[in-house]
Amino acid sequence: GVSVAVSTFSLVAIAIERYSAICNPLQSRAWQTRSHACRVIVGTWALAVLLMLPYAVYSTTRPTGLRAARPPPTQCTHHWPSERVRQAWYVLLLLVLFFIPGVVMMVAYGLISRELYRGIRFELDVKGEAAGQRGAGGEPVTTCDEGDGCYLQLSRPGAALELRALGLGTQQDRARINSSGAQLAAKQRVIRMLVVIVAMFFLCWLPIFAANTWRAFAPRAAQRALSGTPIAFIHLLSYTSACANPLIYCFMNRRFRKAFVATCAGWGCRRACPRRPPEEEPPMASASLSKFSYTTVSSLGPP
Numbered sequence: 001g002v003s004v005a006v007s008t009f010s011l012v013a014i015a016i017e018r019y020s021a022i023c024n025p026l027q028s029r030a031w032q033t034r035s036h037a038c039r040v041i042v043g044t045w046a047l048a049v050l051l052m053l054p055y056a057v058y059s060t061t062r063p064t065g066l067r068a069a070r071p072p073p074t075q076c077t078h079h080w081p082s083e084r085v086r087q088a089w090y091v092l093l094l095l096v097l098f099f100i101p102g103v104v105m106m107v108a109y110g111l112i113s114r115e116l117y118r119g120i121r122f123e124l125d126v127k128g129e130a131a132g133q134r135g136a137g138g139e140p141v142t143t144c145d146e147g148d149g150c151y152l153q154l155s156r157p158g159a160a161l162e163l164r165a166l167g168l169g170t171q172q173d174r175a176r177i178n179s180s181g182a183q184l185a186a187k188q189r190v191i192r193m194l195v196v197i198v199a200m201f202f203l204c205w206l207p208i209f210a211a212n213t214w215r216a217f218a219p220r221a222a223q224r225a226l227s228g229t230p231i232a233f234i235h236l237l238s239y240t241s242a243c244a245n246p247l248i249y250c251f252m253n254r255r256f257r258k259a260f261v262a263t264c265a266g267w268g269c270r271r272a273c274p275r276r277p278p279e280e281e282p283p284m285a286s287a288s289l290s291k292f293s294y295t296t297v298s299s300l301g302p303p
Contacts, residue, residue, distance in 0.1 A: 001055050005048035005097060007242060011201065012101045013040050015108040022112050051096065054089060090216040098209045102202060109194040116187045123184055193252045197245060204241035207234040 017040075020028035058081075061074045080086040211234050215222040226234070249256040 001052040002045075002048050004238075005051050006044055008097050008101050008205075009044040009048060011245075012104050013044060015105045019108040019112055023115050087216045090212050094209045094213050098205050102198075102205075105198050105201060109198055113191045113194055116191055120184050120187050189252060193248060196248050196252065200244045200248065201241070204237050204244060208238040 017028075017032065021032065055078070058078050059076055060079045061076055064073045064075050078086075080089070211222065211226055211231065215226070250260060
């Protein structure tokens with residue numbers, strides 16, 4: 001019970017930390033420290049132990065009924081004061097360990113995905129306008145998107161000279177435009193990874209919590225329907241949640257794979273080999289600050 005609660009609370013804490021780092025990066029840098037991480041870990045374990053105290057209070061042992069064995073084996077079970085208390089307990093676990101964490105994760109990762117999508121739209125608009133400038137001999141096409149704002153507004157043919165004066169025709173800007181495709185692909189991979197993480201949470205934990213709640217309200221019907229292979233498979237799904245996220249990161253993030261291989265290779269190899277800059281997206285807290293990278297350029301000619 002405690003390990004399940006710690007795992008769920010840790011996923012919620014990670015989702016909130018990621019939301020703060022990406023959607024509110026300037027504010028989050030003030031409190032995202034090592035001491036804060038230690039407090040979150042301690043608080044997660046303390047909350048999990050406090051939540052699972054009823055298991056320690058109402059757990060007992062009883063004979064299994066196999067009299068052939070000597071001594072007769074016993075099993076650990078829960079002896080609740082009443083059937084209402086038992087039902088309330090499993091409903092509480094359904095809310096605290098599944099429904100509320102699932103909603104928090106969906107909201108946090110949904111807001112993160114929306115922020116990344118805004119950055120993707122902004123970079124696509126800038127890239128399209130740059131391509132329009134090159135195709136039209138230096139005269140960009142005026143576009144305006146109400147969601148992200150007007151980025152280039154040119155009203156006369158001579159405005160291209162003013163853009164060059166502003167520095168938009170430098171080598172650095174052209175290099176940034178050329179690398180925008182890789183940045184867009186990296187943000188799209190991050191969005192897909194977040195969707196998979198939320199889907200795996202519901203896939204792993206929904207069956208076990210639904211089965212426990214069903215057995216609390218209809219024990220005989222649930223026992224007939226779930227005994228044997230079904231309940232074993234449901235427990236197997238819940239166990240796989242412990243290793244689901246590392247596998248997701250491994251298959252969907254090249255930087256995670258490289259870091260994992262470097263860790264397994266040992267510290268000696270890491271010290272001998274020079275560290276290269278990452279080829280994919282930088283850390284989410286610094287790579288996805290799309291809301292702070294929007295730029296408005298207005299180059300209107302004189303009346």
